[in-house]
Amino acid sequence: MSKSQLEKAIITVLDGADKGKVITVLFNPAEYSFDRTNSYKATAIPGLGSPILQFVNGECDQLSMELFLDDFTDPEGPTSLRQKERDPVAKRLKDISKLLEIDRDLHAPAPVRFNWGPMEFSAVIEKLGRKVTKFHSDGAPARAALNVTFKEYRTLRQQLEAPRRESSDKTKRRVVVGRESLWSIAAKEYDDPNEWVRIADANDIDDPREIRPGDWLRLPPIENPDGTRDAF
Structure with a gap:
């Protein structure tokens, strides 16, 4: 594949001590893969040939790919005396590997955003495999292939504002x-603060003033099974 067919991919650090740092790579778009799984609870019922499956929650998306770093085919690499080094393979290997380390400000590895063309994926790096295949005369890496697995990263606020929490019964x-x-939750979810009774009944709440930050609530559908709304 010629150099003109290789597009730049960018990894941007989203938070932590290196927030805003951009790492460029050469990405061969031959293939990448997305994986997503759901968790189900199997409940055995006496007399049935198989258990009843109940949806529990969705898992994070995973994006897997192979990334390439190469000082000789990278237009910004040290390919000749007329072209000065910017971030050679050795530096970028170090920067990408650092993304798996615990950030001193976050006390966890920093989240990143992967961009390549129209693709944008916010994630943490779950797995990184490195293979160096070419070296400079001083032994420094000149060409490397990285097998990377990104795991989707969404903050609590993002999940609340753009949730993916509907189940088959719309609960x-x-x-x-x-x-x-x-009252405020009912107003947001049902456009009617009086619907707090529906939420209290679904969660066996006797005193509505006892809920606390961090509590999880079931929000039942406002429609009846036949698709009509309840009358009040």
Whole structure:
């Protein structure tokens, strides 16, 4: 594949001590793979030939690919005396490997955003394999292939604002945030604060003032099984 067919991919650090740092790579777009799984609970029922499966939650998307670093085919690499080094393979290998280390500000590895053309994927790096195949005269890496697995990263706020928490019966689950009350949650979810009774009944709540930040609530559908709304 010629150099003109290789597009630049960019890894941007989203948070932590190196927030805003950009790492460029050569990405061969021959293939990449997305994987997503769901968790189910199997409940055995006496007399049935197989258990009843109940949806529990969705797992994070995973993006896997092979990335290439090469000082000789990279237009910004040290290919000749007329072209000065910018970030050679050795430096970029170090920068990418650092993304698996615990950030001193976050106390966890930093989240990143992977961009290549129209693709944008916010994630943490779950797995990184490195293979160096060419070296400079001083022994420094000149060409490397990286097998990378990105795991989708979404903050709590993002999951609350753009949730993927609907199940087959349209029942939702959401967490109580800040000073939220059953009345305010009902107003947000059902456009009617009087619907707090529906939430209280679904969660066996006797005193609606007892909910606390961090509590998880079931939000039942407002429609009846036949698709009509309840009358109040």
